[in-house]
Amino acid sequence: MKYKRVLLKLSGEALMGDKGFGIDNERLALYAKEIKDVHDSGVEIGIVIGGGNIFRGIQAEEGGMERTQGDYMGMLATMINSMALQAAIEKLGPQTRLLSAIEMKEIAESFIRRRAVRHLEKGRIVIFGAGTGNPYFTTDTAASLRAVEIDAEVILKGTRVDGIYSADPEKDATAVKFDKLTFKDVFDKGLSVMDMTAFTLCNENNLPIIVFDMNKPGNLMKVIQGSEIGTLVETD
Numbered sequence: 001m002k003y004k005r006v007l008l009k010l011s012g013e014a015l016m017g018d019k020g021f022g023i024d025n026e027r028l029a030l031y032a033k034e035i036k037d038v039h040d041s042g043v044e045i046g047i048v049i050g051g052g053n054i055f056r057g058i059q060a061e062e063g064g065m066e067r068t069q070g071d072y073m074g075m076l077a078t079m080i081n082s083m084a085l086q087a088a089i090e091k092l093g094p095q096t097r098l099l100s101a102i103e104m105k106e107i108a109e110s111f112i113r114r115r116a117v118r119h120l121e122k123g124r125i126v127i128f129g130a131g132t133g134n135p136y137f138t139t140d141t142a143a144s145l146r147a148v149e150i151d152a153e154v155i156l157k158g159t160r161v162d163g164i165y166s167a168d169p170e171k172d173a174t175a176v177k178f179d180k181l182t183f184k185d186v187f188d189k190g191l192s193v194m195d196m197t198a199f200t201l202c203n204e205n206n207l208p209i210i211v212f213d214m215n216k217p218g219n220l221m222k223v224i225q226g227s228e229i230g231t232l233v234e235t236d
């Protein structure tokens with residue numbers, strides 16, 4: 001295994017599969033299985049999952065709601081996804097701990113960095129819910145922050161495309177995929193990988209990001225073994 005401790009970032013939308021909303025049980029089970037397989041090989045895994053399949057902050061703004069209110073609703077949405085993923089993983093055997101950035105002690109432990117690290121050392125998969133606990137921050141930023149805090153070697157951004165392209169491959173047939181980029185390349189080319197806050201946090205802390213297709217069985221394992229699938233972004 002190339003990496004010993006990783007932070008896996010999954011988007012909420014990915015969980016809805018082909019449904020327009022909510023959680024697709026088959027997709028959830030697939031992700032749980034992928035995660036179990038890498039856990040079985042001894043890798044320490046932290047996970048951050050988005051909430052866009054349930055609620056997006058932007059929806060709130062469109063409806064005339066305050067941005068902050070919408071963002072907190074989004075954070076609660078990540079907790080629903082985190083709980084679903086926790087249940088799906090535990091059904092397959094591995095122990096997990098769900099840590100929330102917003103206190104909700106009947107449902108999850110509160111996030112305490114040292115506790116999170118201890119859980120990882122004890123072989124538990126740690127799911128970080130409720131984003132950073134603050135409005136105006138995306139779940140990509142939460143993933144970057146938690147990755148830095150737990151000293152992960154890499155952020156694995158599991159998406160439905162197999163890497164970073166020069167343009168949106170779903171809209172532009174001339175789009176080409178990059179195998180490797182530096183943070184500076186991404187910035188100079190104006191590519192969208194993560195929002196700037198998340199991106200800066202990774203860059204300043206020398207934390208590489210790998211963007212890969214999470215929907216292809218076996219891919220998560222391959223990435224962790226060091227196969228060059230997806231796109232690697234690192235400091236030059």
Ligand code: GTP
Nearest residue numbers: 096097098099104105106107108109110118119122
């Ligand atoms: P160790 O102290 O390393 O043994 O970790 P542990 O997580 O097994 O110990 P603990 O006794 O703290 O936790 C037992 C179970 O209770 C675990 O499933 C935890 O996730 C859960 N748990 C711990 N603290 C809280 C909390 O504040 N709220 C909720 N809802 N669950 C908690």
